[in-house]
Amino acid sequence: MKKGKKGFKKSWIRLLFGLLALVFVLVILFRFAELKEIAFLLKKVSYGWLLIAIALQFVFFALLAFLYKLILAEKKMSFFVLFRTVIAMLFVDYALPSFSASGCVLLYHVSRKKARKEKSALLIGLNVFLNLFFLLLILILGSLYLLKKSTRWAFSITFFSILLFLLCRIVLTERGRAHFKAVLSFLLQKWPKAKKRVASALKNFYEAKRGVTKKKFLAIFGITFLSYVFRISVICAIFLSFGVFVNPLTIAVGFAIAMVISTLSYIRIGVYEAGMTGAYSMLGIEYNLALTTTLLYRAVSFWLPFFLGFLLFRTLVKRNS
Helix, strand or coil: CCCEEEEEEEHHHHHHHHHHHHHHHHHHHHHCCCCHHHHHHHHCCCHHHHHHHHHHEEEHHHHHHHHHHHHCCCCCCCCHHHHHHHHHHHHHHCCCCCHHHHHHHEEEHHCCCCCCHHHHHHHHHHHHHHHHHHHHHHHHHHHHHHHHHHHHHHHHHHHHHHHHHHHHHHCHHHHHHHHHHHHHHHHCCCCHHHHHHHHHHHHHHHHHHEEECCCHHHHHHHHHHHHHHHHHHHHHHHHHHCCCCCCCHHHHHHHHHHHHHHHHHHCCHHHEEEEHHHHHHHCCCCCCHHHHHHHHHHHHHHHHHHHHHHHHHHHHHHCCC
C-alpha cells in the first residue's frame, strides 16, 4: 500500500487534468444547449425524486458490499469495511486513471487482509466478468429493441453477442480458459514479469472458482443483476424529477453506452458526461433534457460519493499501511 500511497500523492495532478477535461467537455456540450430550457427544467425539478435517487445510489453501494462479502465468504471480513471500500473505489478509479484497474487493486488489497489470495482473485475476476456480462447483455437487448425502428442495429447485436459468448467461454469453460491463457501469453511475451503475475492471478481465480457451487453462483448473479436495476433506477428517478417518464430499456442502453465509452477512456471525467448525453440524444431524448439529466445523475452517482470516497480512501490507506 506504500506504492499506492505514493501514487495517491501524485494523483492530484491527474485529477486536475481530469477536471480541466471536464470543463472543456462541458463548454462543448453547452454550446449545443439552450440555457433557458435547462434553467426551466432545473426550476421545476422535484426534490423528492432527487432524494429517492440519492437513496437508491447508496442502496446500490450497499448491494455491492453485500455481494463482495458473499463472494469472499469470510466472517472476519466486515460488511462496513467493504461498504467503505466500494465508495473509496469510486474515488480511486477517477483520481488514479487506469482503465478501472486501480479500483480493483484497492479492493484486492483490502480483501487480502482477511481473505486468502485465491478468494481475493475470485472476487476481482467475478466482479469484472459479471459487470462485462450485464453491460453486453443490456447492449444486446437494447439493440434488439431499437432494431424495430431501424435495421442499422443488426451489426451491434451480432458484435455484442460474439463478445458475450467469448466472455462466458473464457470464464465458464476449461477450453476457453486454455485459449485465453494462450492469447495472453502471446500478447505479454515481451513483458515476462507482467506475464508471470497475470498467469498467477488467473490460476488463483480458476482454482477458487471450482469451489463456487451453482447455488452460490446464482445468488451472486442475482445480486449483481439487482445492483444494475438500482443503478438504472437512479437515472429513472432523475428523469421523473423533471416530470418525464422514459422507457427503462432506453435508459439502460444509454447508461451502458456511457459505461463502455468511459471504461475504455483513460480519463473518465468528462468522457462519461459526453457519452451519456450523446447516447440519450441518439436514442431520441431531447438534447437539453439529456444533458441536464446526465449532469444531475453525475452529481448524485459520482460527485457526492467522490468527496466521501476521498476521506474513506485515506482511512483505508492508513489502516493498511
